[in-house]
Amino acid sequence: SDRLRDWLGYINNEVITLDRFFEPILPKFHDVVRTEIAAAIQDPNSGKYDVEYEIINCIDKSKRILHAQGQTYFNDNAEAVKIYGTVSDVTKDRKLRLELKRRVIEKTEELATANQQLELANKKMAKTMTDLEISNSNLLRSNDELSQYAYIASHDLQEPLRKIQIYSDLLHQEENLTERAQVN
Secondary structure, three states, X not given: OHHHHHHHOOOOOOOOOHHHHHOOEOHHHHHHHHHHHHHHHHOOOXXXXXXXXXXXXXXXXXXXXXXXXXXXXXOOOOOEEEEEEEEEEOHHHHHHHHHHHHHHHHHHHHHHHHHXXXXXXXXXXXXXXXXXXXXXXXXXXXXXXXXXXXXHHHHHHHHHHHHHHHHHHHHHHOOOOOHHHHHO
16 A cells, blocks of 8 residues: 555555565564464465564654554465455554553552652651650659659648647637737
């Protein structure tokens, strides 16, 4: 087709032989394409081929990724007589897939980093919680000690006050006290 000729960098109506067809295909794909075509023309039961390969346009040197699919037709003697198929330019699709794959890897790495940071934060939080529990326990113990001290101090301070109260009551009962002594 004219489109395939354009992709390969051939002029319109140019006859493309099998050797000429392989010129724009990157060498690393030659064996794959040859093997796929050979399998398609040797198997009258299937005759299918499906291959993806990269090319460099013979004129403008642009790169493309092509996906070829087709069917081989055989005569009554099981000899391949024609191959019909389609060739699609899948360059954009493959580039999008590669970009998507790159982004997935990038996001996965970001998530792994975030997870590590969260794990560290959780460990710090757990240590802080443990420290708070210890501090809270120490505070409760300290409050108990203060409560006991306050009870003892209150009890110890009440005894001298009781004695003062008793002496004061005794002094009020005394009849020989001067008027000034009774007021104070």
